[in-house]
Amino acid sequence: MHSRWIFTLAGLAMAAPYAFAATGGNSTHAVDAIALYSQGAAVVQDSRAVSLDRGEQTVSWPVIGAIQPDTLWLSGAGVQLTGFDISAPGADASGNNLSDRIGRSVTLRAPGGKTRQGTLVNVDGDTAYVRVDDRIERITAASPIEISWSVGKSRGGARNSGSGLTMNVDADKSGQRKLTVTYQTRAPRWQASYTGRFDPASGKLRLVSQAVIDNSGHDALDARQAWLVAGDTSRAHGGPPRPMMMAKMASSESAAAGPPQAVGDVYRYPLAHGLHVKAGAVKSVALMKPISVEATRRYRFENQALNDTGNSRQHVRVSLAFDNSSGQPLPAGAVRIYDAGHAAQLMGGTRIDDTPAGAPVTLALGGAFDITGTHRVTKQSDDEGNGKTTRVRVELFNAGDKTRRVTIAERLPAGAQLADDAPKTSGGSAEQPEWRVSVPAGGHRTLRYRFLQPKSS
Template sequence: MIPLVSPIRRLAMPRHLLFVALTAALVTPAAFAANTSLTIYHADNDSLFSGSTQGTLDAGHALVHEQRALEIAAGNHEIRVGNLPATLDPEAIAVGFGKGQGVSVLGQRVLLANASSNGALDGAIGNQVEVQTRSGGVAGDLVGASDNGVLIRTADGKIHLIHDYTSVTLPPDSVSGGSSLLLDVDAKASGQRHAQLTYTTSGLGWRAAYTATLANGNGCSMQFKPEASIANRSGRDYRGADIKLVAGQPNLGNRGVRMYSMAKAPAPMAAAAMPAQATLGDYRSFTLPGAVNLPNGTVTLTPLYATRQLSCQREYVIEDGGAYYPPHPNTNDYGAQDYKDRAIASTLAFTAPENLPAGTLRAWISDRGGAPALLGEGAVADTPKGQRVSVELGQSFDRRASRERTAFHVDAKAHTMSESYKITLTNGGDAARTVTLREHPNRWREWSVANSSLKPAKQTPQLLEFKVPVPANGGATLTYTVKYTWTTQDL
């Protein structure tokens, strides 16, 4: 039978307890969930996937459909549906019994999780408690609690304000580790009925986790392993659930989240089974094969695509400036942006073999002893199939760049301006490398390359890109001059 309960009063003011002995078990759910399906949205909050954070906001979002078998008495009464997530959105929950079950829902309210010192005392107000102090114990009804202490009404009717207490023993069923739903129902007959619950919750989220294992040698090939990393920090387990993952960035409401200790959980399905991919409005969905277990406080890794071999490119990139132009030609003699011995970024690039959801790529290589070594990791944005992916893994140890402006000239009457640079690249490694140099001429939008020691590999209105070969244990120098032009109307 479902226990009848009263609403739990919650106080917003926090209380600092020296020690609270929670002797009661957590609220027993009405029935374990069956036929559960979860639509989990992409989340990019690192704390959701880490055990180092105890609290966060806006972490994860999921839509849950689950069926509960409830024992219902005839007539008008209240039932409690427990084992709901602690991060439940109380304004986004719907329940229905369906036609032919003879049950009408007259009203509902949500009891939020209170498995904390603050929430535990709130939930026990009006109930019998035992308070221990250094000089003894006091038993009575808990009237209230605040930062100043607890108010206890003893059997003689007196009210005691107790400041310095060491523990509080609470009654059974006064503490809930998850949220509960109270339903005011009217049933034509008693018996077991099936209720369909639909709600949204935070504390659940997913992102892609890509593992790239590079082959040793001068070329670039890699074993590419795409997985989905699914975090459950909602405060309850989901077992035997049908899971759909949504890739993309829909606008979702802001929800607060409580965090829990976390352990890694293995994927609960055969490696050969791959998710079924489909479009979902403006987004992509991945339906996982088979039933999945998502225990609370875990991160589950499951295959997103089959592991495959890919060709790739190791790139070394240095970039200056950005795609910005002033409202008028900038003829001032400043902003040279010189630098000396700057580290050059090490990147890994490849063509997306499938639609790749946003996530993190970790690149590995074998050291001389054959042990795997981490080259670095970086973010992957949502990338359609066939598009280029470029991930910055870190800063190269052996390669450096220096930049010096060598000339600057303005002819105001002719409406022209020229600027020259020399970039020196060094390579202390044992293998020759090609460094990609990306410059952004940004004194004015009308510009051209007057001369350069190496032909540009790419030129757009916002970018001037060179591919500079740098020999092993050597260096290379690039020089170029940019000429700007404008009209009287541009001034």
């Protein structure tokens, strides 16, 4: 909701969207820096100048979302953190919620700065009813009018924002100090989203990537500097990543994320203009420049060796394989591939794992309509003293108008091995042999082999 309702702290006006004041969501405080992790967590860093007295005192601090208590870090010259309190989301003991002001005086501020005094008589959802003189004014979330009121003094000028943070600090002397707070919070999971077009004639695959942040929570994400972090970061007790100090970032006019920065064992992508996502909104930014790679469409018929499908046919699986020759890491995310040879043709959709530069990628795209197969166990026999022999027949059918190369992949039982008279394999391993065969258009192809299982002791 975009209308802003104001409460003042010791004469300082603090902007707060009404949705937050009433329900515990949508903070408008912009933090210095935030790093969003793909696992659904964030590290937040924020600095403020605070006037302190000498000795022990409390400092209130605005935070984003539900802060994780055991992740808080405070730094400031001559200032020591001695304890802190975190209120539950939405809790407000000082009466800062708009609904707490019913029956009490409020100030209405017009966009030009003109103010009027009134009495709040009711709050209904995102609508407030204020008595001004002898009439009732209805103020909705779409109204430009701001509502403010005075609350007690709070050192640091904070208000609740998801969770409310109050720190107990000990200062070695009085005066204004720069305090920096770093903490972790639950945050919307971001993910890469790839859209590709594959040209069967040239074998070229062009991929365009976006980073999608779906902020379905009640708190806005507002940071002057921001990064998206890709990779698998260890998290204590299932919590978010450890805090990390944020580096300065050069400004840019580009709406895309900057080049990936290797930080430790993960990559992070700087957002040139920070992060600004309203509560309940979805934001998407270009993650990297489009890439073009050589790709190959592959067909694969894979079964357990002892699987017997009878006369029931299975569809051969289709995939698109390529090497990540872009020179950049590819963060995990959804992938949709379109067929460039035909209008409005989706080849398939799948997911890609975190993929380093130069690593192979196989995108599973679904089943081949025209290419099917059966897998039969035709005979099993016990050989005295030598274990068991199993005979397998794999038959592939191609109803299409082009010859297709299909990989037949078998998974043998533990300890089994192919018989000496089995057809020569094209790849795989001793436990998972593979044969690449050509299946003619409108025809079929049969593969037969035997495997031996040792006698169990």
